[in-house]
Amino acid sequence: MTTAQPERSYRWSRTHAFMDERGLDGLLVFGSDRSDRYDAGQYLGNDRRYQHLVVPRDGEPVMIGFSAQVAAQNMLSKERELDSWIDDLRIGRHTALMPQVAEELGLAGRRLGVIGLGWGSPFAAGGWVPKPTWEAISSRLEGTEFVDVTADFGLLMACRSERDLSRLARAAAAGDQAVRVVRELAKPGVSERELYAAAYASMLADGMRVTWMLMQSGLDNYAWGEPSWLIREEPSRILEDQDIVGFEMFPTFAELNTHINGSVLVGEPPAATLRCAEIARTAYEVGRDLLAPGRSFREVAEAMEEPLAEAGAWHITPHVAALNPLLAGGGLDVGIDRQVPGFAERFPHVDTENALFDFEIQEGMTFSLQPDARLGRHWALVGGVVVATGSGCRELNEVSPHVQHGG
Missing domain, CATH: 3.40.350.10 (Creatinase/prolidase N-terminal domain)
Structure with missing residues (x-):
């Protein structure tokens, strides 16, 4: 064969x-x-x-x-x-x-x-x-x-072949399915560990290599990364009413990688959380509509910053990443020193100015559009994998680019 x-x-x-x-x-x-x-x-x-x-x-x-x-x-x-x-x-x-x-x-x-x-x-x-x-x-x-x-x-x-892009679409679909799994399970009383295990198992069942996952939860959680109970011995957090669960999943198929960023709301979240979701979605749409062959990576990354700047929001993760290979990411940690009380005093040497590796976008290149938006300690993020095509940008995810409401 x-x-x-x-x-x-x-x-x-x-x-x-x-x-x-x-x-x-x-x-x-x-x-x-x-x-x-x-x-x-x-x-x-x-x-x-x-x-x-x-x-x-x-x-x-x-x-x-x-x-x-x-x-x-x-x-x-x-x-x-x-x-x-x-x-x-x-x-x-x-x-x-x-x-x-x-x-x-x-x-x-x-x-x-x-x-x-x-x-x-x-x-x-x-x-x-x-x-x-x-x-x-x-x-x-x-x-x-x-x-x-x-x-x-x-x-x-x-610049990936059509064969590789079809494989990437399969990985993106596995990510969407894992998001659905989290959406159905997320409710008060469920632990982060249960959500993490179910999403991981879903991707493995779809034939994915799953290297790791980032996940945080909590109404006023300004952190990001793997849940700390994976890093050191501590209890897994239990979801409460009005919570939000944020995640970044990396299902990989045939060594083609995706970044599936998203959020699931638990119960009826406060207006500040919903506003963050609107800002993040707007930034996603800006990136989606701008990303095309002939544009520069920097141009897309900087344009995705504008909705947050206009709304007075900050973000901790990059809004955009170049995938397969992961050559570049947008700025990160932008505004945390101004909006999280006490952060700048405790960590005065955190660098929030980020140099970008810039290049011209070409047809067949793959990216993750993954904006998060934060107002003080409230937050939300969305994201999905896209491909630069001759006519612009093709989205591979249907679920993760929209904030989900839990079961």
């Missing part, structure tokens, strides 16, 4: 063109263990995350795996006539094997692009290759010209 071979041709042909345009004889690709953020090794090998590759301009990639289990799985897939893109797979330390393979392929002393040394995401602004690792490899390849192409290759990866 070779259903993915056209996808391999799509990715590899674009990679060869990328090397031609930059005068590169090959690529050294350092894998990442977070394919929801950036993993060119997984993109080119269609295999496990965190494997490394040497990619010659003329010829097929060589994968360097950490264990025989990687090779065994590859071999078993071929025996079962399943898709496997890589034929040449070496097992061992990449500090030794990467320069050895480069020499074997005639790439020593040539001009090589390196993926993993530069901007890979807001979480890996300086790359993810440890200094001793890079020194061990580069010292073995004397006379070789190394060019950091991490950010540029990330933008190439971001």
